[in-house]
Amino acid sequence: MAKxxxxxxxxxTGCMQCELACSYVxxxxxxxxxxxxxxxxxxxxxxxxxxxxxxxxxxxxxNACPVNAIHIDTDTGAKIVSDANCVxxxxxxxxxxxxxxxxxxxxxxxxxxxxxxxxxxxxxxCPTGAIEFVESDSADWLGGWAExxxxxxxxxxxxxKAA
Amino acid sequence: MNTGGxxxxxxxxxxxxxxxxKEPLNMEWAKTYxxxxxxxxxxxxxxxxxxxxxxxxxxxxxxxxxxxxxxxASTSSRFTVVTKGALTGAITTSNSGGTWGPELKFAGYDLLxxxxxxxxxxxxxxxxxxxxxxxxxxxxxxxxxxxxxxxREEVGVHDSVVSCIGPAGENxxxxxxxxxDRHRAAGRSGVGAVMGSKNLKAVAVRGTGxxxxxxxxxxxxxxxxxxxKIAEHPICGQGLAAYGTAVLVNVINESxxxxxxNHLLSQLEDADNISGETLAATRLVSNKACFGCTxxxxxxxxxxxxxxxxxMVTTRPHNWRIAVEGPEYENAWAMxxxxxxxxxxxxxxxxxxxxxxxxxxxxxxxxLAAAMELYEKSVIGDAQTGMPFKFGSGDAxxxxxxxxxYRDGFGHELAEGSKRMTAKFGHPEFFMGVRGQEFxxxxxxxxxxxxxGYATSNRGACHLKSYTVAPExxxxxxxxxxxxxxxKAEITKIFQDATSTVDSTGLCIFLTxxxxxxxxxxxxxxxTGVNYTVNSLLQAGERIWNLERMWNQKAGFTGKDDTLPKRxxxxxxxxxxxKGQVNRLHEMLPEYYKLRGWxxxxxPTNERLAALGL
Numbered sequence: 081m082a083k084x085x086x087x088x089x090x091x092x093t094g095c096m097q098c099e100l101a102c103s104y105v106x107x108x109x110x111x112x113x114x115x116x117x118x119x120x121x122x123x124x125x126x127x128x129x130x131x132x133x134x135x136x137x138x139x140x141x142x143n144a145c146p147v148n149a150i151h152i153d154t155d156t157g158a159k160i161v162s163d164a165n166c167v168x169x170x171x172x173x174x175x176x177x178x179x180x181x182x183x184x185x186x187x188x189x190x191x192x193x194x195x196x197x198x199x200x201x202x203x204x205x206c207p208t209g210a211i212e213f214v215e216s217d218s219a220d221w222l223g224g225w226a227e228x229x230x231x232x233x234x235x236x237x238x239x240x241k242a243a
Numbered sequence: 244m245n246t247g248g249x250x251x252x253x254x255x256x257x258x259x260x261x262x263x264x265k266e267p268l269n270m271e272w273a274k275t276y277x278x279x280x281x282x283x284x285x286x287x288x289x290x291x292x293x294x295x296x297x298x299x300x301x302x303x304x305x306x307x308x309x310x311x312x313x314x315x316a317s318t319s320s321r322f323t324v325v326t327k328g329a330l331t332g333a334i335t336t337s338n339s340g341g342t343w344g345p346e347l348k349f350a351g352y353d354l355l356x357x358x359x360x361x362x363x364x365x366x367x368x369x370x371x372x373x374x375x376x377x378x379x380x381x382x383x384x385x386x387x388x389x390x391x392x393x394x395r396e397e398v399g400v401h402d403s404v405v406s407c408i409g410p411a412g413e414n415x416x417x418x419x420x421x422x423x424d425r426h427r428a429a430g431r432s433g434v435g436a437v438m439g440s441k442n443l444k445a446v447a448v449r450g451t452g453x454x455x456x457x458x459x460x461x462x463x464x465x466x467x468x469x470x471x472k473i474a475e476h477p478i479c480g481q482g483l484a485a486y487g488t489a490v491l492v493n494v495i496n497e498s499x500x501x502x503x504x505n506h507l508l509s510q511l512e513d514a515d516n517i518s519g520e521t522l523a524a525t526r527l528v529s530n531k532a533c534f535g536c537t538x539x540x541x542x543x544x545x546x547x548x549x550x551x552x553x554x555m556v557t558t559r560p561h562n563w564r565i566a567v568e569g570p571e572y573e574n575a576w577a578m579x580x581x582x583x584x585x586x587x588x589x590x591x592x593x594x595x596x597x598x599x600x601x602x603x604x605x606x607x608x609x610x611l612a613a614a615m616e617l618y619e620k621s622v623i624g625d626a627q628t629g630m631p632f633k634f635g636s637g638d639a640x641x642x643x644x645x646x647x648x649y650r651d652g653f654g655h656e657l658a659e660g661s662k663r664m665t666a667k668f669g670h671p672e673f674f675m676g677v678r679g680q681e682f683x684x685x686x687x688x689x690x691x692x693x694x695x696g697y698a699t700s701n702r703g704a705c706h707l708k709s710y711t712v713a714p715e716x717x718x719x720x721x722x723x724x725x726x727x728x729x730x731k732a733e734i735t736k737i738f739q740d741a742t743s744t745v746d747s748t749g750l751c752i753f754l755t756x757x758x759x760x761x762x763x764x765x766x767x768x769x770x771t772g773v774n775y776t777v778n779s780l781l782q783a784g785e786r787i788w789n790l791e792r793m794w795n796q797k798a799g800f801t802g803k804d805d806t807l808p809k810r811x812x813x814x815x816x817x818x819x820x821x822k823g824q825v826n827r828l829h830e831m832l833p834e835y836y837k838l839r840g841w842x843x844x845x846x847p848t849n850e851r852l853a854a855l856g857l
Contacts (some may be wrong), residue, residue: 093484093539095532096342100315103453110314111349111453113402123425126529126543126566205315207474207537 082157084216085193085200087130089225091210094121094128101205102132105196116182116193117202117211125233129225130211132202133180133193135159141192144175149190158195166190247457248310248770249273253286254352254374256367258441259300259359263374268353274773275856277780278309280336281747281787283325283354287334288790290356293798297327297433298415298440300360306347306406306446307354309749310771313345313454313534314462317470318751320344320534322429327798329433329440330417330606330660331679331703334794337434338707338746339406340533341424346404349450361442366407368398369448379444383413386599387422390445400449407445408435409601411648415439416658418606418681419648422598426541426568427533430603432680432702433660457772465765469758470537476757478717483540483753484530488572489519491684496580498716498725499821500689502682503580504634505612506675506810509686510819511580517587519572526591528566538753542569550588554641567595570604573706576684577608578640582615589637593644600648609681610661611643613673614653622668628653672809678703678800687811687826690715692723692731694826695835696739698805701791707752709738719756728827732834740784747787786855789839789847793857802845805832 099115106114117132135158142150142159149165150172152158161172161181168188172181181192193200195213203213255264276282283305295301305325312319322344328335347355350369364379377397382390387409394405406423412435419435420428429435456462473479482490495501496514503511515521522544531541543566570578570590578593579585597604611632617623618632625631629652632639646654656664661681665673675682680703687694692711697704706712711734715725723730741760745752748767760777768775775783806812811826836843840851847857 093530093532093536093541095536095539096534097315097537100535104315107453108459109453109455111451112345113349113451114453124566126531126545128531207317207470208539 082215083213084134084157085132085195085203086212086214086216088210088212089127089129091208092119092128092130093208094119095207097205097207098130098202098211101201105201106191114184116180116191122229125229127229130202131180133159133178135193135195136178140175140177141172141181141190144171146171153194156195156198159192160194161190161192163187163189245455245457247772248314248454249278250348250351250353250454252352253354253356254369255356255358256374256376257358258361258365258376258443261376263376273353274771275783276787277744277747277767277783278353279307279312279321279747279749280323280325280338281743281783283307283323284334284336284787284790284794286354286356287325288794291327293327293334293794295327297329297332297437300441302327302437302440304357304434304437304441304443305354308344308348309747311767312749313348314456314770315535316466316750316766317473317537318533318535318754319749320536321746321749321751322347323746324421324429324434326434326437328680328702329415329419329436331432332798333432333678333702333800334791334798335432335434335702336746336791337420337429337431338752339421339423339427339429340536340751341404341427342534343404343406343423343427343448344749345534346448346450348454349452350448351450351452355446357441357443360440364442364444366394366443366445366447369446370398370400370403371450371452382444384410386410387601388425388599391425394445394447398447403447403449405445405447407601408438409599409648411600411602412436412439414648414650414658416602416648416650417660417663418603418610419601420603422601426598428598428603431605431705435601456770458769462766462769465769469762469766472762473537473754473757479538479754479757483538486519486523487530487540487542489517489522489542489570489575491572492518492575493520494716495685497820498689499816499819500686500716500725501576501580502675502684502686504583505581505609505616505673506682506686507616508818509689509816509821511583511585513585514580516585517575517579517590521587522570526587531568533751536751540753542571543567544569544591546588546591551592553588554592554638567591568598570594573684574604574608577605577681578611579608580684581609581612582636582640583634584637584640585635586637589640593640596641596644596648600645602644602648605683606660606681607644607647607657609675610657610664611640613661613665613675614657615639616673617665617668617670622670627656675808675810676704677807678804680704685712686816686821687807688816688824689821690725691728691826691831692725692735694807694811694828695731695735695831698807698828698832699735699739699835701788701795708742709735710742710752710755711735711738713756720759726824728830732831732838735831735835736838737781739788740781743784743787744780747783782855786857789852789855789857792847796846802836805845
């Protein structure tokens with residue numbers, strides 16, 4: 081079974097260490113705007129949700145690429161952009177329903193999470209264990225969490241009447 | 244270009260003329276004063292007349308990051324606001340976290356210097372190289388959270404970060420603060436009033452650049468060593484995340500050092516009601532980190548419906564029904580114990596109002612405490628206050644939090660701070676503070692070293708400039724007896740110098756519960772490429788301390804201001820475990836001056852200044 085990034089938003093404190101670690105891998109600098117993992121801050125709900133590519137089976141980005149610049153790494157299962165082949169058309173960024181493949185204005189190429197070759201920097205950097213790199217048969221951590229947070233929020237603001 | 248932690252650029256904005264200049268950072272000063280607090284103090288010293296009116300256009304307002312700000316070192320969020328304090332008339336160095344400081348670095352600037360006064364309410368929008376002065380007429384009068392929302396919508400950049408003042412800053416409340424990221428504040432000495440006096444409502448920033456470091460391999464190694472130490476430390480790794488700073492309420496109360504009822508007492512009845520443990524058990528939603536912080540001491544708390552409606556105010560914080568940040572230890576003390584209040588819900592509500600209206604809860608709470616003493620001793624009555632000001636009144640606390648920010652009714656008197664207010668009503672001896680700034684949450688009669696630290700603090704009474712509570716109460720790094728004065732001059736000097744350096748790096752002073760300059764030095768040397776040693780960093784701190792002292796001398800302060808209120812020097816604590824104690828400042832101050840290389844009148848000698856390169 082392949083390892084995947086399991087994200088547990090309840091443990092996230094919003095410290096951005098994952099973004100710092102990821103951007104350092106990408107650029108050699110600390111530059112969160114180039115991070116491939118993004119922490120979404122929901123201030124009113126006091127919730128913080130790191131979010132990145134979960135290497136979905138459908139591989140929308142790979143299927144949309146007109147020049148076959150995206151392939152699957154056989155060791156990690158990660159979908160990988162080949163800079164040599166990518167022409168920077170951006171079709172993959174439109175095809176991805178999760179918004180986790182980006183266009184880099186500095187290199188004019190697409191870029192996305194490649195699991196750091198099997199040792200993801202974000203998971204190592206997380207101080208609270210909110211990001212784990214583990215064997216799992218499902219990478220869908222988001223749906224259940226969003227539903228739970230939303231119902232708690234509605235309950236808090238109007239006793240659930242709007243639900 | 245790799246500039247070693249610093250971006251190498253200063254952004255200077257003359258609000259009077261609208262002139263915006265990007266100038267190279269003085270790298271000699273950067274290396275000598277590190278960054279943040281120290282570097283900004285150097286700019287202020289070189290550029291500004293310290294005798295200027297703090298609320299006039301000649302005052303300058305500097306936002307300063309450090310070389311570590313924005314890196315992945317733990318607690319890399321910090322920036323410092325340096326200016327002449329509206330509350331004190333002294334140089335002030337107010338530190339804040341959140342994400343605003345790193346964002347300024349990512350936009351490409353180490354320092355942001357404001358001069359003059361805008362002809363009309365304005366805000367600044369910084370998007371990397373693009374810097375604009377925009378009209379803020381439609382934002383004037385808006386609360387912090389409204390301003391944050393409206394500016395981010397107006398500039399149309401979701402990830403922009405806002406630092407702004409609320410109504411308190413606009414109304415020149417002497418202890419107004421500058422709030423960034425909605426809940427984080429450069430809190431003390433009235434930096435928000437200075438910003439308000441310049442007609443400057445907000446500074447919004449978005450930066451997409453990065454922070455480079457000089458020696459990556461050495462930095463990454465040192466960074467991991469420190470993070471591991473922090474994670475394994477009982478306070479940094481566990482206590483602060485679980486209970487926040489308010490874990491101190493019970494500790495300090497049991498030590499007989501929690502000033503209560505404007506320092507008339509040193510213990511609060513049922514203090515556990517407002518402790519970090521009670522907050523965690525009853526009102527805490529989550530903890531929260533500033534940018535880069537692996538400790539995450541921030542509190543996000545929530546009030547159930549009945550508790551929200553218990554206290555009447557007309558301002559309806561528009562989203563705080565869900566979650567608000569705080570209260571922290573200092574707020575819980577100032578608005579709690581110092582006012583004799585042990586109602587956690589009143590504290591949460593008043594704290595939310597301070598956040599949203601942009602006001603320092605320490606000085607607000609302590610000023611209200613002095614007003615309560617005036618009321619209890621019949622100096623003022625309902626005719627002035629409009630409501631009973633009994634010690635313990637949560638109703639007065641919440642109502643005045645709002646009234647003070649708007650200068651409504653008696654709030655107009657409170658807005659002047661405790662020193663001016665008590666003098667106006669003929670009882671200056673009820674002012675509990677130094678250099679016009681109210682004390683924080685430790686009774687200097689019970690903790691001798693804190694008395695010396697308060698008396699000599701350049702920005703007025705402050706717990707963050709020499710936190711000798713660590714050795715005297717908590718036993719960090721080693722236990723000292725809080726009741727004795729021996730050794731306190733020496734530890735105070737070392738703590739003041741080391742803290743000056745930490746404040747200048749861009750890291751958080753809370754790190755020093757678990758690590759010291761020994762752990763920071765390898766990171767700082769690797770980030771900057773400067774051959775810093777622990778000794779040279781400690782000397783940088785001493786240089787900064789002396790520079791601030793010299794600035795204050797030019798502003799009119801002398802050694803005579805290095806003192807404490809009569810209550811702490813002559814009126815013994817009446818009951819509890821510290822009964823009978825006073826602060827024996829006279830046993831410490833001469834030794835402190837000597838260790839500093841100052842004259843018996845507290846003036847830095849030319850020899851000492853020369854040795855420090857001043």
